[in-house]
């Protein structure tokens with residue numbers, strides 16, 4: 001009954017003071033909305049970096065011949081011939097944490113189609129290569145294990161190669177091209193991937209069975225590299241250890257011997273990027289906290305002034321018999337109603353702004369639950385506290401002192 | 407012999423402003439018995455409002471004692487004082503103190519909102535009745551800004567009656583009313599007084615004092631006169647004697 005009455009009083013007071021209510025709410029709405037939108041932008045770019053990395057194959061593992069690049073043999077990795085098909089077979093057979101694995105041989109040369117020629121790189125791989133690199137096909141199909149076995153002269157080409165050797169917009173699939181004078185039938189075009197993080201054009205490639213490249217182009221029987229993918233990102237480092245162990249025993253290395261190969265996961269790269277995006281988030285959180293602080297001060301001001309302004313009203317309410325607790329409860333209910341309504345509207349506006357930014361500015365966004373919770377909580381608590389605190393002070397006065405307040 | 411509802415002794419109220427002290431009440435003592443109708447007179451600044459605020463439990467004296475119905479006000483806590491203001495006292499402010507942008511009826515209902523024993527239907531009924539008593543039955547939903555000064559004053563009077571107080575403290579309740587309306591209000595007060603309600607009425611007008619049973623005159627914070635009125639006039643009779651309203 002008493003609370004119901006106070007609730008009625010509070011709602012009446014809110015309706016009576018429309019302008020004040022709107023101003024207070026506006027502070028809360030803008031505070032909450034800006035924080036949500038800002039953090040959505042931050043989280044969005046963080047997420048887009050993460051997707052970029054995983055599109056490069058975040059669980060990819062590379063095995064190169066020769067000791068770690070940091071060693072004295074640096075730069076000579078290409079010439080070391082310690083990685084052979086036997087190694088590949090052993091790893092494929094024994095490494096349980098790998099989902100796909102392919103031998104890699106590569107060499108550069110000229111791609112020729114009639115009068116058009118273009119310098120590019122050929123990668124000799126097996127069909128699992130596409131999954132490891134997380135690349136799809138625009139048209140045509142991948143070669144098969146049978147093509148590998150028979151060293152078929154078939155190839156897939158990237159978009160940059162297509163643009164340069166088929167400049168008149170001819171459909172490349174089914175056409176014949178030459179790579180270093182060896183004819184290849186184009187059986188597919190790789191999906192466009194653009195430049196990678198290091199500025200390399202990932203579409204400037206020719207992909208063919210590794211057997212073909214080994215025999216017809218490079219005339220070698222060793223491998224330049226083995227590429228694999230771990231079952232999951234989390235297993236990547238474990239998989240690196242596994243591969244290292246297999247190769248050490250395969251190469252019959254003693255405990256004192258150094259590895260004569262290098263196994264790397266994308267982990268290092270990922271950790272660099274996550275620390276960059278971590279920085280970005282920290283920065284945005286800092287900016288958001290400042291705007292939240294400013295918003296909070298705004299709310300505080302409006303609440304404080306508007307309650308002060310109503311000291312006379314508080315005096316009158318006490319004069320006709322309102323107890324201190326009645327007055328406090330009224331102002332608390334008012335502050336809660338205003339703050340919560342403002343907070344909810346702020347969340348709606350923030351989400352709306354995020355949708356707008358995503359669709360019209362084409363910035364990646366991702367709304368974080370914590371931004372909603374924190375901004376809402378901070379604004380609501382500030383609003384409630386500064387609605388309550390001056391009311392508490394006013395209700396501690398003698399009624400006549402409050403009534404005389406100008 | 408009826409009991410003393412108000413008893414003050416050596417009551418002082420000082421206001422300190424910087425290093426200057428205003429002695430608004432300089433140690434006054436008197437008592438008012440239940441059922442009395444007292445008018446308090448005195449020139450402007452003599453301390454009438456200051457005294458009435460203390461009697462209404464809205465302000466605390468600097469020193470001296472005030473007993474209401476045998477209880478020392480000093481011994482009561484803030485909640486108990488609020489309950490007394492809510493249930494026992496009807497206070498009419500010199501400056502009305504109505505809630506702005508709030509209708510007459512809601513202003514009058516205000517004291518009852520803080521009394522959880524009164525239901526919302528009863529609250530409305532009593533507020534309408536109180537407004538009808540002061541002749542504002544037609545102005546229930548007007549806000550103060552839509553009412554004349556005298557009408558606002560009558561809303562304030564209705565608000566003081568709505569809680570059925572045992573004691574009414576009025577600070578110049580007729581200050582803004584024409585003779586006819588103020589006589590109507592005085593006759594209302596006389597009726598209430600006959601029902602046993604104690605009334606303390608601050609006024610500047612000597613003719614108003616003739617309707618009361620006792621007059622206390624203040625000057626510069628001291629009582630200079632305190633006399634019983636042996637020839638109490640009936641406000642209703644005086645009202646009848648007034649010339650009919652000229653058009």
Ligand SMILES: Nc1ncnc2c1ncn2[C@@H]1O[C@H](COP(=O)(O)OP(=O)(O)OP(=O)(O)O)[C@@H](O)[C@H]1O
Nearest residue numbers: 421423428430449450451452453454455456457500
């Ligand atoms: N809050 C206050 N602070 C300082 N001085 C005050 C305060 N209230 C009243 N006074 C002083 O106390 C004295 C008495 O004031 P009070 O309001 O009681 O006069 P009053 O008799 O009601 O006068 P009026 O007939 O004009 O209403 C005045 O001199 C006034 O200046």
Ligand SMILES: [Mg+2]
Nearest residue numbers: 454455456500
């Ligand atoms: Mg006065």
